[in-house]
Amino acid sequence: MDIWPQLLDGFTIALTLQNLMWALVGVTLGTAVGVLPGVGPAVTVALLLPITTKVDASGALIMFAGVYYGAMYGGSTTSILLNTPGESATIITALEGNQMARKGRAGPALATSAIGSFIAGTIATIGLTFLSPVVVELGLKFGPPEYFALMIVAFTTVSSVLGDSSLRGITSLFLGLAIGLVGIDNQTGQARFALGVPQLLDGIEVVTIAVGLFAVGETMYFASKMNQVQEKLEAISGSIWMKAEDWKRSWKPWIRGTLIGFPFGSIPAGGAEIPTFLSYAIEKKLAKNPEEFGHGAIEGVAGPEAANNASSTGAMVPLLTLGLPTSATAAIMLSAFQQYGLQPGPLLFETNSALVWGLIASFYVGNVMLLVLNLPMVGLWVKLLAIPKPQLYAGILVFATMGVYGMRQSPFDVFLLYAIGVAGFLMRRFGFPTAPVVVGMILGPLAEEQMRRALAISQGSPAIFVTHPISAGLLAVAVAVVLAPWLWRRFGPGSRPA
């Protein structure tokens, strides 16, 4: 595949006035929800899904992607100034960046994370541009057994990597798979788990699940468990620009962070936390003054922020080329594609090449917009943090219920939303990760379809999954991912005798 003409075509689509506007709306919204605690990109994209009936596919997808990577930029602002990570991937930034802010160096911390995010986002987009066609070539050789095995890998990595217990992660995943079963089986037309409720025949909407778990559940948790905790907002004092020394200390961590983050995002591994932790550890090891780490070392902000951004862009590789989402937001974007009757995967690059390349080109544009939005205009976003919590969460719930009710104009969905919110609250309270639920419910039906197709080819013999070498290899990886943490606990250093 020749990349340059395709990418140029992509730019002619991304640079139309209309699509520039969608990109701007997306990255602006993304930055806003990234900054605001209590609402993230997954909920936002879910709530915006209904616009797929009004807007053309490229516009809507460009906007959704903008929300996705824009939230990564915004999340760092909250972490630095408030020490509450807005996104799980910015825990490290909260650690080091907040220390800088307390020492009156909030400006350089914000600047290094914005510029680092820009550099990482841009390099990762270049990576996406050149890696995608390669993966597409590979993907075209895949049949149903390979796809099924690949999805199993995605399941295991998403549930074992996100959250600190693989047992609870896998439970979350299977909860999602169970939710995905509800509705009409798309191969035989039989109703499953509809309990005679007509609203359940179409299945449970991903909007309801995402909004219930991430918005309602979080609100319940914060209202009843966290409202006692006091937070302190650090002010931005002094210049926001970095000094020459800050630049000197930042540029290498940016590059290293990008190189760590992009591969982690682009293999279906899920989660931007791991690369940020890795980047932090490496910067600390390489630093001339490691004792400064934990007390506001700029390298500890620059590296992890770059890693975070690069991995979120990297996550677009498996989504676009193989149709594999590795995060909740990516899973919801997948369902946005489905709303248009499109299935991301290698064939999409042939049948809808203009759409895909337009989307990829929009990442270059969006990153430039985000640099402007987050550097000179950072003061504007900080004002969002001044919204008092009661009114902030009240507003979030008004939007959440509106989105879920408005989807089908059915009060039933509002009560379902409440039930899922309670489930989300319980999961949060007992340490179950919520993202695998969303990935499971979206990817589950697709995996089932591939499994049944594969078995149709082999006339019912499950041996097909192990006799095909690629599929067998992938399944071996999946088994290793599940067993690794368990083996590590049992036999690794620091294991306690049973």
Add this chain to the structure above:
Amino acid sequence: MIQPRPKGQIAVSVGVLVLGMLVLAGGWDLSTGGGYAQVGPGVMPRIVGTVLLLLGAMLLREALTGGFHGVDEEAEVRIPMDWKAFAWITAGIFLYGFLVERAGFIIASTLLFAAVARSFASRRWLSNLLVGLALGAFIFAVFNYGLGLNLPAGVLGPVLP
């Protein structure tokens, strides 16, 4: 000192077990064969249900032997659960579900806003109701007049343009 029997964790594990049973029971009548694939609509429910049972049992074992791995249940229990806050959110969403088509979107949203704000211990009822009203009316206007969608006007129907 670790709690010997963390009640919440035991309940959650049992919940997973029950869910597994429900999935198995609900999928029991679905055929497992048929078609070229020899895999009917009943296969996935059986797999998912069985694995959920297995996971529930493993969780229960963790709960009974020192608690879930990597969870500081002690610290969680030490933060008291604010049931009143939880009840306010519950009331807000239920009210919304009952009222959105009867009283209309704007009134339902206003009450939901005030109830959630109250759950975060804000007692400025009047200003919260007013902000909720403004937000509800704004969303209503954008959707119904701007995007041509139909959020229910309810009892305010006669006075809205």
